[in-house]
Amino acid sequence: MTEDLRPAVRLARRRFLTLTGAATAVAFGTNLPGTALGSGGSGGLTANPFTLGVASGDPLPDAVVIWTRLAPKPYEPLGGAPYKEVGVDWQVATDEHFRRVVRSGRATARPEFAHSVHVDVRDLQPGRHYWYRFRVDGYLSPTGRTRTAPAPGQQGGLLTLGVSSCQSWPDGYYTAQRHLASEDVDAVVFLGDYIYEYGISAAGGLRNVADPVPSQFRTEADTLDRYRLQYALYKSDPDLQAAHQNAPWITTWDDHEVQDNYAGTISKSNAPVEDFLVRRANAYRAYWEHLPLRGPAPQGPNYLLYRRFTFGRLAELSVLDTRQYRSDQAAGDGWKVDSEARRDPGRVLAGRQQTQWFLNGLNQSHTTWNILANQVIMSRMDLDPTASNLYNMDAWDGYGAEQKTVLDGLALNRHRNPVVLTGDVHAGYAMDMKRDFADPASQTYGVELVPTSFSSGGNGVPVSANGQKFLDGNPHLKFVDERRGYSVLRFDEQQLQVDCKVVPYIDKPGAPISTVRSFVVEAGNPGLEVR
Known part of the structure; x- marks a missing residue:
């Protein structure tokens, strides 16, 4: 400051x-959402929560942030999601069909952050494409494609x-x-x-x-x-x-x-x-x-x-x-x-x-x-x-x-x-x-x-x-x-x-x-x- x-x-x-x-x-x-296992279990969602899509950003040689927000009714308060923590499973793969998943885990979507999910996926390979997706309560998100930055010092x-x-x-x-x-x-x-x-x-x-x-x-x-x-x-x-x-x-x-x-x-x-x-x-x-x-x-x-x-x-x-x-x-x-x-x-x-x-x-x-x-x-x-x-x-x-x-x-x-x-x-x-x-x-x-x-x-x-x-x-x-x-x-x-x-x-x-x-x-x- x-x-x-x-x-x-x-x-x-x-x-x-x-x-x-x-x-x-x-x-x-x-409070900050992390990538640890969510304590909320099932979110009790009764409609597709991925209405706002998925995104990735801020690529590093070994990491990238993947994002989504649970909003089954996006124009209602809190996007129509219940006021409780929701566990969201995520996967990152080297192919768009997810035959080779290289990173996965569960993030916690918290109501105080509008059930947004930010996963800082680490230990990736530099300079290559990855595909990612989220799943919660039987709903599967769209698949996103991302890319890490080249290795430090790469000519x-x-x-x-x-x-x-x-x-x-x-x-x-x-x-x-x-x-x-x-x-x-x-x-x-x-x-x-x-x-x-x-x-x-x-x-x-x-x-x-x-x-x-x-x-x-x-x-x-x-x-x-x-x-x-x-x-x-x-x-x-x-x-x-x-x-x-x-x-x-x-x-x-x-x-x-x-x-x-x-x-x-x-x-x-x-x-x-x-x-x-x-x-x-x-x-x-x-x-x-x-x-x-x-x-x-x-x-x-x-x-x-x-x-x-x-x-x-x-x-x-x-x-x-x-x-x-x-x-x-x-x-x-x-x-x-x-x-x-x-x-x-x-x-x-x-x-x-x-x-x-x-x-x-x-x-x-x-x-x-x-x-x-x-x-x-x-x-x-x-x-x-x-x-x-x-x-x-x-x-x-x-x-x-x-x-x-x-x-x-x-x-x-x-x-x-x-x-x-x-x-x-x-x-x-x-x-x-x-x-x-x-x-x-x-x-x-x-x-x-x-x-x-x-x-x-x-x-x-x-x-x-x-x-x-x-x-x-x-x-x-x-x-x-x-x-x-x-x-x-x-x-x-x-x-x-x-x-x-x-x-x-x-x-x-x-x-x-x-x-x-x-x-x-x-x-x-x-x-x-x-x-």
Whole structure:
């Protein structure tokens, strides 16, 4: 925990002692599901509990997390499961027919964690596929496929990542996830906004569903039960389930998992800090419950999400959290002209501890490629191509001093081939990272890739008026496409190939996928080249 958060957290804990209600009590609980034999025996489930699918994530050379949640009636409290512990059997095999089961056991699905199951499966072989499944009360889950990371120090090879972000359910169908499920990727990197906290209309927005969305979804999520409902709706989508079943996911959050544009302990509505931290605790708990993350679970309103993954000697992936520790946005948020507040060295986005962790790791890395999974645009982006300059106060541009620290650190590690992956903007961008972003002749030290959103933003267009403004005002920006989709990144020792993929519409299902642009980045020669 950073020093400046401690007084606010203590305040929230004092306030918690005066609060009542099951949702608040559960949000601050500390019991952690494990892989020991469950003491609850039969769960007494009378309907299929695997309505939210299965998933895996956070692959290591010898381990991977497998996940499910028991929810026979996902839109009811606790997913329609009884308020008691339930033993869940799990298996991991080297073949999809489970002829060779190599790991198995029983996990305990606990009601205080919404009967979610997180199994950290250990002692696996590096760099290979596995298949996994769960069973409870005679019900068998779908089969998921996962993959471990290569062995430490392994030379060469190929790393293939699917990358996207921002999947607002009412903004349209998850057609992109269905196509991603057919890609042969080693892992999916998801860059934030897994859910949106907003209420949902009966028609389900652009989905215009035949069966009305239940009335409990009309209000914005702020309690633990309401966040759980939002995840249940999103995760009930068969295309999202298919994408999770195909490969392990490495996830981070942005703002909408809690509240739009929140900053650390500051809410969008400037609610009292102690009240907002209760909401943040609820949101963080629900996030952990619904994604394949290792323990420990969030402790109240705090969760250590930033972490690092290594893929042999080929690539290292550092995952950032740019919401939990940030200072409030400068100048009231939005797009604003330059100011002293924007450049104030006391204001932070990632926070000093996390920034130092990332830069230390980068300085000590021995891999060919160094990838940063990041939520908001890190490079300079000017919305106004005239001399006035307009910067996004919610992105790294709004935190100029810390932005300079990180960009200088990347520039000093040009030989380590830095690649920044970014979400948030509901568009596909590709840009060179420059010593001087205003000078096209300035040294390039890395690339920033912004795969477009899975669904947020609706159908989209190839290039909007604002997209053209970005192209006109930012010479380092090489590509803009504002339709929905994802990118596939293929790393080897010589180069990175980037394929930007989009679908033409998402307001109805069945859209085809196409590659609209491909780039190559040569190892040792930073910069985007059109393939």
